[in-house]
Amino acid sequence: MTRPPRDGNSVKDLVRRHWNSRAETFDEEPQHGIHTGEQRDRWLTVLRNWTGDGRRRILDIGCGTGVISLLLAELGHDVVGVDFAPEMIDRARAKARQTGHSIGFHRGDAEVLGVLDDAVELITARHLVWTLPNPTVAIQEWQRVVEPGGRILLIEGYWNHSEPWDEYEQMHDDLPMYNGRPPDELREVLEQQGLSAVTYEPLTESILWGREPHHDYYIMSGKVTR
Structure with a gap:
């Protein structure tokens, strides 16, 4: 018998539970944290190339322990991080204090951001x-928050895990993009939601992930044109 879909709040509760449980050790995994100076420098180069010159107001959604937020702050941007898992936010705040970066980290829902338009x-x-x-609801919400002419920048991938794990055993069928998406498919989704000038490039260098990448990673950007 097919299980009826879970409601969105039930799924989000499971998502929060999963990432709360991983917060303590999240940065220890080679593909998640920054472990060497060379890895840090390479990520800074990638982000600098895609964020452009000048100081920008950036919202890092699903910031986790603040890995990308801290790199963006190091590049001189004004950064705020949002995540649904409070244990992740606690870790991010502690790291910001240790590094001296002024970043606001807040608990929030990526699909319903408590942020003003533009x-x-x-x-x-x-x-x-x-x-x-x-x-797709989230992508629409993100466009509301970004000023016209601004951009959405995603670091994504396609991994096709053979079996769901932990809480994802209960909810993977309720996540439309579970396992990620190949870049051409995600680009089509962004374009269908109204983003323009969508471009991407692979992120296949082992230095970025602390090991030879096991999945198809890439970075993708689209412009908000409303």
Whole structure:
């Protein structure tokens, strides 16, 4: 018998539970944290190339322990991080204090942001869309928050896990983009939601992930044109 779909709040509760449980050790995994100076420098170069010159107002959604937020702050941007898992936010705040970066980290829902219209010039998100029950709703919400002419910048991938794990055993069928998406498919989704000038490039260098990448990673950007 087919199980009826879970409601969005039930799915989000499971998502929060999963990432809360992983917060303590999240940065220890080679593909998640920054472990060497060379890895840090390479990520800074990638982000600098895609964020452009000048100081920008950036909202980092699904910020986790603040890995990307801290790199963006190091590049001189004004950064705020949002995540649904409070344990992740606690870790991010502690890291910001240790490094001296002034970053506001807040608990929030990627699909319903408590942020004013046109509040930022750029939204970033790393490996987030696959965890969302309503990813197209989220992309529309992100466009509301980004000023016209601003951009949405996603670090994503396609991994096709053979078996779901932990809480994802219960909810993977309720996540439309579970396992990620190949870049051409995600680009089509962004374009269908109204973003223009969508471009991407692979992120296949082992230095970025602390090991030879096991999945197809890439970075993708689209312009908000409303």
